[in-house]
Amino acid sequence: xxETNSQTEIASIMQTLGSQARVAAAALAxxxxxxxxxxxxxxxxxxxxxEAEIIAANAADVAAADERGISGAMRDRLILNPDRVExxxxxxxxxxxxxxxxGRVMAEWERPNGLQFQRVAVPLGVIGIIxxxxxxxxxxxxxxxxxxxNAAILRGGSESYRSVQEILKALQAGLAVAGIDAxxxxxxxxxxxxAVGHLLTMxxxxxxxxxxxxxxxxxxxTAESRIPVFKxxxxxxxxxxxxxxxxxxxxxxxxxxxxxxxxxxxxxxxxLIDKNLxxxxxxxxxxxxxxxxxxxxxxxxxxAIIPDAVLAKDEDWDTEYLDAIVSIRAVSxxxxxxxxxxxxxxxxxxAIITDDAEAAEVFLNAVDSAIVVHxxxxxxxxxxxxxFGAEIGISTGRFHARGPVGLEQLTxxxxxxxxxxxxxxA
Amino acid sequence: xxETNSQTEIASIMQTLGSQARVAAAALAxxxxxxxxxxxxxxxxxxxxxEAEIIAANAADVAAADERGISGAMRDRLILNPDRVExxxxxxxxxxxxxxxxGRVMAEWERPNGLQFQRVAVPLGVIGIIxxxxxxxxxxxxxxxxxxxNAAILRGGSESYRSVQEILKALQAGLAVAGIDAxxxxxxxxxxxxAVGHLLTMxxxxxxxxxxxxxxxxxxxTAESRIPVFKxxxxxxxxxxxxxxxxxxxxxxxxxxxxxxxxxxxxxxxxLIDKNLxxxxxxxxxxxxxxxxxxxxxxxxxxAIIPDAVLAKDEDWDTEYLDAIVSIRAVSxxxxxxxxxxxxxxxxxxAIITDDAEAAEVFLNAVDSAIVVHxxxxxxxxxxxxxFGAEIGISTGRFHARGPVGLEQLTxxxxxxxxxxxxxxA
Numbered sequence: 001x002x003e004t005n006s007q008t009e010i011a012s013i014m015q016t017l018g019s020q021a022r023v024a025a026a027a028l029a030x031x032x033x034x035x036x037x038x039x040x041x042x043x044x045x046x047x048x049x050x051e052a053e054i055i056a057a058n059a060a061d062v063a064a065a066d067e068r069g070i071s072g073a074m075r076d077r078l079i080l081n082p083d084r085v086e087x088x089x090x091x092x093x094x095x096x097x098x099x100x101x102x103g104r105v106m107a108e109w110e111r112p113n114g115l116q117f118q119r120v121a122v123p124l125g126v127i128g129i130i131x132x133x134x135x136x137x138x139x140x141x142x143x144x145x146x147x148x149x150n151a152a153i154l155r156g157g158s159e160s161y162r163s164v165q166e167i168l169k170a171l172q173a174g175l176a177v178a179g180i181d182a183x184x185x186x187x188x189x190x191x192x193x194x195a196v197g198h199l200l201t202m203x204x205x206x207x208x209x210x211x212x213x214x215x216x217x218x219x220x221x222t223a224e225s226r227i228p229v230f231k232x233x234x235x236x237x238x239x240x241x242x243x244x245x246x247x248x249x250x251x252x253x254x255x256x257x258x259x260x261x262x263x264x265x266x267x268x269x270x271x272l273i274d275k276n277l278x279x280x281x282x283x284x285x286x287x288x289x290x291x292x293x294x295x296x297x298x299x300x301x302x303x304a305i306i307p308d309a310v311l312a313k314d315e316d317w318d319t320e321y322l323d324a325i326v327s328i329r330a331v332s333x334x335x336x337x338x339x340x341x342x343x344x345x346x347x348x349x350x351a352i353i354t355d356d357a358e359a360a361e362v363f364l365n366a367v368d369s370a371i372v373v374h375x376x377x378x379x380x381x382x383x384x385x386x387x388f389g390a391e392i393g394i395s396t397g398r399f400h401a402r403g404p405v406g407l408e409q410l411t412x413x414x415x416x417x418x419x420x421x422x423x424x425x426a
Numbered sequence: 427x428x429e430t431n432s433q434t435e436i437a438s439i440m441q442t443l444g445s446q447a448r449v450a451a452a453a454l455a456x457x458x459x460x461x462x463x464x465x466x467x468x469x470x471x472x473x474x475x476x477e478a479e480i481i482a483a484n485a486a487d488v489a490a491a492d493e494r495g496i497s498g499a500m501r502d503r504l505i506l507n508p509d510r511v512e513x514x515x516x517x518x519x520x521x522x523x524x525x526x527x528x529g530r531v532m533a534e535w536e537r538p539n540g541l542q543f544q545r546v547a548v549p550l551g552v553i554g555i556i557x558x559x560x561x562x563x564x565x566x567x568x569x570x571x572x573x574x575x576n577a578a579i580l581r582g583g584s585e586s587y588r589s590v591q592e593i594l595k596a597l598q599a600g601l602a603v604a605g606i607d608a609x610x611x612x613x614x615x616x617x618x619x620x621a622v623g624h625l626l627t628m629x630x631x632x633x634x635x636x637x638x639x640x641x642x643x644x645x646x647x648t649a650e651s652r653i654p655v656f657k658x659x660x661x662x663x664x665x666x667x668x669x670x671x672x673x674x675x676x677x678x679x680x681x682x683x684x685x686x687x688x689x690x691x692x693x694x695x696x697x698l699i700d701k702n703l704x705x706x707x708x709x710x711x712x713x714x715x716x717x718x719x720x721x722x723x724x725x726x727x728x729x730a731i732i733p734d735a736v737l738a739k740d741e742d743w744d745t746e747y748l749d750a751i752v753s754i755r756a757v758s759x760x761x762x763x764x765x766x767x768x769x770x771x772x773x774x775x776x777a778i779i780t781d782d783a784e785a786a787e788v789f790l791n792a793v794d795s796a797i798v799v800h801x802x803x804x805x806x807x808x809x810x811x812x813x814f815g816a817e818i819g820i821s822t823g824r825f826h827a828r829g830p831v832g833l834e835q836l837t838x839x840x841x842x843x844x845x846x847x848x849x850x851x852a
Binding site: 207 | 452455456535537541543548550551633634654672675678679681682683686687768786790791792794795796797798799800801802803805806808811812813824825826828829838839840841842843844845846847848849850852
């Protein structure tokens with residue numbers, strides 16, 4: 001591991017990495033599906049074969065992290081065991097089984113002059129992935145990039161450097177079996193933070209940046225990047241219990257939306273409830289949440305019904321708890337719910353619970369979020385649940401990709417125009 | 427016209443403009459097609475009704491530009507006459523007649539758990555358009571943004587300020603007729619260049635920037651923008667005459683590709699020709715070009731056949747002439763042509779002329795340009811010719827939109843998920 005590099009050295013390392021990636025990407029764009037799948041399956045075998053080396057490298061990472069006093073949650077994300085190694089290998093095979101997004105004919109038409117047009121999917125090019133602690137992201141993201149014909153430049157956190165290095169060896173062994181340029185998946189060979197600064201400004205050699213990690217990482221990437229970024233900063237998601245909601249469905253869906261996993265970006269953070277439902281629906285919803293260990297913060301009208309609820313402060317409506325805490329606000333109706341969501345949502349995923357189909361359509365049209373849901377849990381905000389097979393992240397941006405970013409979203413397109421000697425009239 | 431503003435004043439003007447645009451965009455996203463079309467048709471009438479005012483404002487712009495000594499080409503682009511005013515009005519009506527890109531169901535599917543997914547087109551939000559000299563871009567771009575449900579912030583060159591102001595009045599009169607917020611189309615109310623600097627960093631209130639103008643403008647926008655940009659910097663386009671080319675088709679298509687209009691981004695700048703065709707095909711191609719007044723710059727083997735050709739220098743292969751000049755290079759075959767294009771193309775539009783279908787497919791797959799063409803002129807690189815009805819520009823970027831940027835490319839999407847109480851399993 002290179003730990004101390006001069007700034008000149010880092011600039012040169014990054015430049016080399018970038019131009020190697022660009023060359024590898026040009027070749028990879030033309031590699032047939034079966035060859036990419038062969039590489040993915042061979043990489044899965046290589047991961048299984050090097051389980052011992054991966055776990056040993058990971059143990060060294062964990063030991064170094066323990067010395068520096070890593071937090072419990074980060075430590076858990078860092079650790080690899082035989083099950084997690086097998087899950088990585090299985091993940092590669094799953095991606096091999098997904099359809100190839102490259103070469104899809106997205107549209108075709110003919111013009112009156114006989115010109116035939118095709119819009120055909122092509123890879124984006126080079127993707128930089130910056131991630132924290134979970135070393136298995138290297139396998140997952142590298143494989144998604146490979147399948148979509150993109151070269152990947154990986155940058156894990158310094159705490160997972162040795163683990164990522166071993167995983168990369170296995171991925172590159174897979175590339176070698178299929179005869180694909182090893183530079184199709186590279187990692188930044190230094191833990192120096194300045195290297196990330198370079199990556200974010202290499203707009204000639206990098207086409208998109210995917211940050212996977214906490215808010216601090218994403219804020220830094222957003223502030224510094226001169227390259228488009230697939231990102232979501234927050235998941236302040238709402239579930240709105242409308243006047244037409246079935247009480248049992250409301251209780252079950254809210255419980256799942258908030259508590260299935262509290263730490264994921266699709267978790268509901270705020271429940272809005274029609275004021276007419278405070279007596280009929282709220283107690284059932286709160287009982288289910290409290291039984292699961294959730295703290296309730298409510299406005300005054302919620303507190304009037306649920307005396308042990310904490311009184312919500314203004315900042316509660318703008319807080320992503322990522323924890324067993326929910327804020328609940330009573331609203332006068334659909335319009336007020338839409339206003340609250342427009343003002344406080346992070347435009348990730350928002351849901352309405354109602355049997356009133358008309359109200360549901362108004363909500364689905366008016367709420368300006370990447371994912372809008374009727375009568376289901378916001379925790380379905382996930383590429384796998386959408387049927388994308390896998391995702392590299394979720395985007396709340398409006399540009400290029402919105403919502404789960406799967407293989408299709410990792411492609412661009414070009415137009416093929418076929419003629420028979422047409423010349424354009426003056 | 428505000429000509430001298432303090433920097434504080436400009437910052438405040440731009441902030442107001444941006445937040446007004448964001449509010450207008452939120453409302454515009456929900457406006458039905460017929461209401462948007464009503465606004466476009468009313469704006470067309472208003473443009474016709476204010477022909478005298480528009481032409482008077484334009485005359486003042488031209489007089490001021492003459493005083494500063496404007497160039498002939500710029501002066502021609504600046505001038506509005508009754509024909510050009512009518513063309514603007516007609517352009518608005520044409521856009522009213524195009525299908526609404528908002529609300530299109532781009533994909534729909536159901537998952538085994540019964541959840542129903544729809545991917546639905548929504549507007550991008552707020553679009554900043556920065557253009558030079560041609561004041562009619564204000565009408566054209568404003569109308570495309572309106573039809574696609576986006577709020578527009580227009581910034582013309584200082585030389586067209588008064589003309590754009592009059593055109594904007596007519597557009598806003600159209601908005602008023604349909605009851606749409608006047609802030610759906612705004613212009614920057616100062617000619618101070620610092621205002622553009624603000625626009626390019628207003629990433630909270632502006633979703634995409636479209637620069638329309640010369641290389642200087644596009645370079646400045648690219649360097650300064652913190653917002654995604656739809657752009658092409660160069661159109662260094664190639665027409666490759668392959669060994670299998672019909673000589674007549676080659677001569678006609680090359681002539682059109684180079685000489686139909688030399689100043690547009692889809693014009694061919696370099697012709698590549700198989701060395702085996704130097705005797706059989708080259709004289710016919712060159713004769714047609716020379717008769718149309720084109721200067722020939724060729725490599726040594728071209729010069730051997732065409733003695734009056736200028737010997738091309740290295741920089742000729744990287745030059746966008748935008749003029750009646752062509753560079754011609756002999757290549758050993760398809761592979762060499764692909765190598766030259768990979769090294770020198772600006773990835774805008776590249777064409778192959780051949781009757782060899784297999785060679786054509788290799789070319790269409792391998793050339794990494796927004797538009798790849800078989801047996802037709804590169805001058806078809808245009809949204810109108812693609813059947814898009816209209817375009818706001820052409821993008822050589824790979825992110826979000828590539829090639830002609832029409833109404834569909836001015837939209838993003840969201841996912842609507844409809845369920846019946848589904849909760850996500852652990």
